[in-house]
Amino acid sequence: xxxxxxxxxxxxxxxxxxxxxxxxxxxxxxxxxxxxxxxxxxxxxxxxxxxxxxxxxxxxxxxxxxxxxxxxxxxxxxxxxxxxxxxxxxxxxxxxxxxxxxxxxxxxxxxxxxxxxxxxxxxxxxxxxxxxxxxxxxxxxxxxxxxxxxxxxxxxxxxxxxxxxxxxxxxxxxxxxxxxxxxxxxxxxxxxxxxxxxxxxxxxxxxxxxxxxxxxxxxxxxxxxxxxxxxxxxxxxxxxxxxxxxxxxxxxxxxxxxxxxxxxxxxxxxxxxxxxxxxxxxxxxxxxxxxxxxxxxxxxxxxxxx
Amino acid sequence: xxxxxxxxxxxxxxxxxxxxxxxxxxxxxxxxxxxxxxxxxxxxxxxxxxxxxxxxxxxxxxxxxxxxxxxxxxxxxxxxxxxxxxxxxxxxxxxxxxxxxxxxxxxxxxxxxxxxxxxxxxxxxxxxxxxxxxxxxxxxxxxxxxxxxxxxxxxxxxxxxxxxxxxxxxxxxxxxxxxxxxxxxxxxxxxxxxxxxxxxxxxxxxxxxxxxxxxxxxxxxxxxxxxxxxxxxxxxxxxxxxxx
Ligand SMILES: Nc1ncnc2c1ncn2[C@@H]1O[C@H](COP(=O)(O)OP(=O)(O)O)[C@@H](O)[C@H]1O
Ligand SMILES: [Mg+2]
Numbered sequence: 186x187x188x189x190x191x192x193x194x195x196x197x198x199x200x201x202x203x204x205x206x207x208x209x210x211x212x213x214x215x216x217x218x219x220x221x222x223x224x225x226x227x228x229x230x231x232x233x234x235x236x237x238x239x240x241x242x243x244x245x246x247x248x249x250x251x252x253x254x255x256x257x258x259x260x261x262x263x264x265x266x267x268x269x270x271x272x273x274x275x276x277x278x279x280x281x282x283x284x285x286x287x288x289x290x291x292x293x294x295x296x297x298x299x300x301x302x303x304x305x306x307x308x309x310x311x312x313x314x315x316x317x318x319x320x321x322x323x324x325x326x327x328x329x330x331x332x333x334x335x336x337x338x339x340x341x342x343x344x345x346x347x348x349x350x351x352x353x354x355x356x357x358x359x360x361x362x363x364x365x366x367x368x369x370x371x372x373x374x375x376x377x378x379x380x381x382x383x384x385x386x387x388x389x390x391x392x393x394x395x396x397x398x399x400x401x402x403x404x405x406x407x408x409x410x411x412x413x414x415x416x417x418x419x420x421x422x423x424x425x426x427x428x429x430x431x432x433x434x435x436x437x438x439x440x441x442x443x444x445x446x447x448x449x450x451x452x453x454x455x456x457x458x459x460x461x462x463x464x465x466x467x468x469x470x471x472x473x474x475x476x477x478x479x480x481x482x483x484x485x486x487x488x489x490x491x
Numbered sequence: 492x493x494x495x496x497x498x499x500x501x502x503x504x505x506x507x508x509x510x511x512x513x514x515x516x517x518x519x520x521x522x523x524x525x526x527x528x529x530x531x532x533x534x535x536x537x538x539x540x541x542x543x544x545x546x547x548x549x550x551x552x553x554x555x556x557x558x559x560x561x562x563x564x565x566x567x568x569x570x571x572x573x574x575x576x577x578x579x580x581x582x583x584x585x586x587x588x589x590x591x592x593x594x595x596x597x598x599x600x601x602x603x604x605x606x607x608x609x610x611x612x613x614x615x616x617x618x619x620x621x622x623x624x625x626x627x628x629x630x631x632x633x634x635x636x637x638x639x640x641x642x643x644x645x646x647x648x649x650x651x652x653x654x655x656x657x658x659x660x661x662x663x664x665x666x667x668x669x670x671x672x673x674x675x676x677x678x679x680x681x682x683x684x685x686x687x688x689x690x691x692x693x694x695x696x697x698x699x700x701x702x703x704x705x706x707x708x709x710x711x712x713x714x715x716x717x718x719x720x721x722x723x724x725x726x727x728x729x730x731x732x733x734x735x
Contacts, residue, residue: 233578235574235578236734237733237734254580255580255582256580258579261578263578265571265574265575265578269570269572269574270572270575271505271572272570273505273508274501274505274508278504282500283579285497286494286497286498286579286580288580330575
């Protein structure tokens with residue numbers, strides 16, 4: 186549904202997005218990760234037709250966003266960063282207007298508003314003006330707007346930003362649910378969201394893609410992935426050193442195999458060693474790898490950027 | 492066209508959800524009354540016409556029209572709703588026209604509320620109502636020209652105050668180019684054809700005919716081109732921001 190080729194956006198001398206390519210199909214939820222200033226919002230603004238690309242090509246549902254902007258925009262529902270909306274309108278007024286702007290009329294418009302109100306739990310604040318809403322409700326109002334025309338493509342810029350933990354959980358469930366029938370791209374810098382909602386994730390840094398894969402694949406990029414952590418009475422570093430590099434972590438011993446994919450063999454070898462040496466094993470765990478470790482290793486914090 | 496109307500409808504409604512719109516209407520009516528009857532010496536003139544009423548409009552609008560139009564784009568940019576609006580399936584032109592028409596309709600409403608003045612002259616005497624109609628048309632076009640300029644300055648900045656000041660300055664130029672104290676001053680140094688050329692850019696010059704009840708196609712063309720040019724420039728500015 187979304188196809189991006191060699192996308193570049195420059196602001197003056199700064200390359201905010203620097204040659205990004207990817208595709209998102211129906212049924213996929215693509216997580217767009219990266220530190221602040223990586224170029225996530227800029228990319229999304231180009232997909233939705235707000236910024237024209239400096240170079241490169243974007244098609245949505247086969248329509249080029251530069252050559253056929255209206256046809257492409259009709260397919261997209263967009264939640265911009267910080268969830269803007271018109272503060273002087275009521276929630277109902279705003280959603281009704283958005284539906285009208287999407288060409289919905291009469292009964293269809295009423296139904297569309299009712300559907301998103303239910304989906305985003307807006308019933309209690311329907312007649313309230315948006316400026317009087319809490320941040321969570323304001324966010325959901327803007328999300329409801331993105332869903333009003335039941336779009337095939339959803340672009341959500343930090344959809345869980347500013348929500349409390351319960352609301353975050355609900356939002357992730359909603360995204361996962363929507364992803365079954367739509368092509369969804371959402372950006373975040375919260376790593377748990379990758380596991381909670383994505384079928385695939387892209388990590389970008391300084392405008393470039395530095396990793397692209399399923400959550401499991403990304404985790405496997407971690408140095409920790411495939412290591413085996415053993416907690417056992419009597420175990421010593423010297424004995425384990427024959428099996429791989431050993432590290433002591435909080436009283437447990439962690440063995441890193443030379444080959445990450447060989448963790449099953451390593452586990453077996455450790456168990457045999459423990460049996461031979463008579464160690465009393467309390468726990469044994471194969472590490473999956475941690476996303477935040479991968480994230481930190483392949484992206485630079487803003488503080489060292491300059 | 493429907494999209495333009497949907498945009499205009501929201502914009503117009505938002506004038507009336509804040510007390511500002513009512514305050515504006517009251518100020519407009521009070522000031523136009525003051526200028527007409529007191530400063531314009533309406534009753535002392537002893538003639539049944541609205542010359543005193545219309546003569547003040549270029550000055551009256553100088554502050555009031557920028558106040559009505561200043562938020563049109565700057566507020567969308569400041570609040571981030573511009574991103575919402577322009578990622579909907581609308582063209583920039585539709586958005587610009589929708590907003591412009593909404594404010595213009597609001598100004599037309601303000602102008603329409605001055606009808607007691609028309610009633611008054613008709614009661615007191617026997618005015619040329621055709622000339623009055625021409626005056627109203629000219630006044631509406633004048634407001635439209637100021638408004639289009641305000642749209643343009645509003646698109647330049649996130650700050651309504653800056654948009655307001657820029658609009659007042661630009662509109663002031665359009666007045667002064669044909670304001671007689673200024674043209675008299677110019678005439679001392681420059682050739683008459685130069686003075687005329689400068690004055691031909693002035694709203695005063697082109698509003699004059701309407702006040703006298705004459706609708707000249709050149710005057711019409713002037714106001715329509717100012718509106719067209721300023722709205723076109725608005726589009727260029729809005730697209731320019733996004734091009735980076
Ligand atoms: N309108 C703009 N003008 C100039 N620079 C911009 C503009 N928008 C974004 N940038 C710059 O582009 C970079 C990427 O920004 P952004 O896409 O917002 O990052 P992210 O959403 O990943 O935090 C940042 O360095 C930012 O300062
Ligand atoms: Mg961002």
